[in-house]
Amino acid sequence: MVRGDGFWGLQAALDRRDLGPVAGVDEAGRGACAGPLVVAACVLRPGDAARLPELTDSKLLTALARDRVYDRVLARAVDYSIVVIGADEVDALGIHVTNIEGMRRAVQGLRQTPGYVLTDGFRVPGLPAPSVPVTKGDRAVACIAAASVLAKVTRDRIMAGLHEEHPHYGFDVHKGYSTAEHTAALAKHGPSKVHRWSYTNVATVAAALGHTPPHQVMLTVAALESVSKEMGAAVSATDTSVGKNERFAVESRGGAQTS
Structure with missing residues (x-):
């Protein structure tokens, strides 16, 4: 497993060795107890990390900054794929299996099979190209950080929509994670169909x-x-x-x- 610290140039190194296109893969919502799991794969142009100065782990960005980066990534990405997996599938298969399968689907959803795949955190078997897991990859590799932003913004917008359907849970604030407010609402109203x-x-x-x-x-x-x-x-x-x-x-x- 590649350690994240100091490896912002990993994607560039792969590109220089003609091992690209390099796809980064990350998810959003693994730890939430409501709402979907969202997985994204993203391929950036070589050198584009320098043209996306705010790009980093989506969790380190404000909501406004994430929206800016999201738009810039969509405008500049060579290719991207976003997979949204409902709570029902998470419940049927388990979160880890669903997460692995979601990463496979995201890579398969790219228009072109990548030459190399970099995943955030853990190994994903069954990918159509060589792959390496990168610890804290969303802070270390540009294409993983880009995938992180795509997944996070997509999921946050879905949760805002679910808030309109189920306003008493506060999905627009906590996005389905187990905060004190969410726990209290869950105890009062019971779980909804979009809970896990x-x-x-x-x-x-x-x-x-x-x-x-x-x-x-x-x-x-x-x-x-x-x-x-x-x-x-x-x-x-x-x-x-x-x-x-x-x-x-x-x-x-x-x-x-x-x-």
Whole structure:
């Protein structure tokens, strides 16, 4: 695994060795307990890091700065792909499996197969090109940072839309992460269809309120133990299954969305 510190020139080194085009891949929303997981892949022109002076890990930017960088990346990127995966799929497969699969989909969504893929944090098997995981890659590699911004801005805008549908949770503020305000709203109103019912905090509240998941759920060991304790008896994941939530089962490629 490549260590992030001091490797801002990694993409340039690969380009100089004719190993490009180099695609960076990152996600947004892995730790949230509501809303979709969004994964992006991005290919920048060689040397474009110098033309994107604000480019860095999306979490280090203000919302206004992220929007500026988002627009500049879309204008300058050679190629990009954004995959939006609904909470129902996260619940059915588990977050890690979904994250890996989302990264594969994002790379496959590029118009041209990259010569090399750089992923943020961990190895992704099954990619169509050689790949290297980069620790803190969104702070170290320009194309990963660009993918981070694309994923984060896309997800934040989706969460703002979900706030209009479910205003009592405050999705526009916390974006589905487990803040104190979100936890209080979850306990009061119970989980919605866009919550991740496989997550321990959501599963525990649902069990306490007697709510049934609206789709298939694969509980983690921690969630299963918590729910069992809450109900005072052993439980198993529900067999209830519904179709994919089409609001989130969307991929975008080169700026055009396809369902």
